[in-house]
Amino acid sequence: xxxxxxxxxxxxxxxxxxxxxxxxxxxxxxxxxxxxxxxxxxxxxxxxxxxxxxxxxxxxxxxxxxxxxxxxxxxxxxxxxxxxxxxxxxxxxxxxxxxxxxxxxxxxxxxxxxxxxxxxxxxxxxxxxxxxxxxxxxxxxxxxxxxxxxxxxxxxxxxxxxxxxxxxxxxxxxxxxxxxxxxxxxxxxxxxxxxxxxxxxxxxxxxxxxxxxxxxxxxxxxxxxxxxxxxxxxxxxxxxxxxxxxxxx
Numbered sequence: 001x002x003x004x005x006x007x008x009x010x011x012x013x014x015x016x017x018x019x020x021x022x023x024x025x026x027x028x029x030x031x032x033x034x035x036x037x038x039x040x041x042x043x044x045x046x047x048x049x050x051x052x053x054x055x056x057x058x059x060x061x062x063x064x065x066x067x068x069x070x071x072x073x074x075x076x077x078x079x080x081x082x083x084x085x086x087x088x089x090x091x092x093x094x095x096x097x098x099x100x101x102x103x104x105x106x107x108x109x110x111x112x113x114x115x116x117x118x119x120x121x122x123x124x125x126x127x128x129x130x131x132x133x134x135x136x137x138x139x140x141x142x143x144x145x146x147x148x149x150x151x152x153x154x155x156x157x158x159x160x161x162x163x164x165x166x167x168x169x170x171x172x173x174x175x176x177x178x179x180x181x182x183x184x185x186x187x188x189x190x191x192x193x194x195x196x197x198x199x200x201x202x203x204x205x206x207x208x209x210x211x212x213x214x215x216x217x218x219x220x221x222x223x224x225x226x227x228x229x230x231x232x233x234x235x236x237x238x239x240x241x242x243x244x245x246x247x248x249x
Contacts, residue, residue: 035062038108043067045106046095050088055079067092068163099169100127107159109151111144121168123198127152128166133191137199180206181246182215184229185222189243199247211237219243 006024010017015028026034036053039061043051051067059078061067070092076085098106104117119138124130130152135145160166181200183193190196196219197207208215211228218232218239232239240246 032062039064039067041108042106046098046102048088048091048095050084050091055088064159064162068096096163098164100164100166101168103164103166104148107151110147111141112148112151116140116144116148121170123202124168126165126167127156129194129198133195134198137195137202178204179216180208180212180214181217181219182208182211182228182232183219183243184211184226185220185224187219187243188221196243203247205246211235217246219246 006019008017009015010026010028010031010033012033013026013028013031015026015031017024018027019025028034036056039056040053042064043056048067059066059070059075061070070089072085072089075089076082079085079088099121101114101117101121104120105113116138119140120130120135123138124134130148132145132149135148136142140148183196187193187196190199200207205217206214211218211231215232215237218228218237219241220226220229220239221241221243223241229239
């Protein structure tokens with residue numbers, strides 16, 4: 001029996017292949033086939049009709065940025081069809097409205113698919129808020145959280161200029177069933193107020209930045225008798241000095 005030898009180099013870019021658990025990977029970020037597949041996945045996830053493998057190759061798209069640099073004239077001339085060109089250009093422009101719920105799975109980040117993105121959308125507003133602790137609060141596993149944070153730190157800059165808001169939309173808000181919380185002053189229990197807000201929201205609390213009529217709980221960990229604290233006391237609002245007593249952590 002003739003022994004089959006595993007390839008050493010990528011058949012597309014000739015880069016040395018890396019073996020991981022008996023599987024071969026091309027780690028060259030500029031590999032034409034690899035880039036093409038990333039663009040295909042992005043287009044498919046954002047449901048850009050007409051931007052499939054054939055049109056991607058014909059238009060010479062080698063990066064996500066190039067998708068949005070194309071003019072209607074470029075597309076019509078390259079595809080040799082005004083009708084198809086106009087339709088594809090419209091699809092591309094419409095995709096600019098994609099929220100982060102859709103975008104994150106489109107970037108081919110390992111273990112970050114639709115489920116992970118939807119979990120994040122329930123505790124986060126935009127990509128700038130995301131860190132490891134928030135990912136874990138949202139319910140992502142250690143590996144998925146690490147993958148996402150590393151991607152944001154190392155690769156997000158490459159797509160940060162794409163024409164998106166990079167903001168989540170709330171597809172299903174967690175019912176506010178435990179009361180509405182207002183935080184005054186600095187926190188000792190959480191690194192940031194944003195992280196505290198995400199935790200409270202996930203637990204079913206509403207969170208307000210000011211002491212509105214619907215606030216039922218005021219958090220004051222600083223010990224300073226602020227105007228908010230005095231107003232809350234006069235209004236009969238519950239005041240707590242350790243947020244962890246409320247979150248149970």
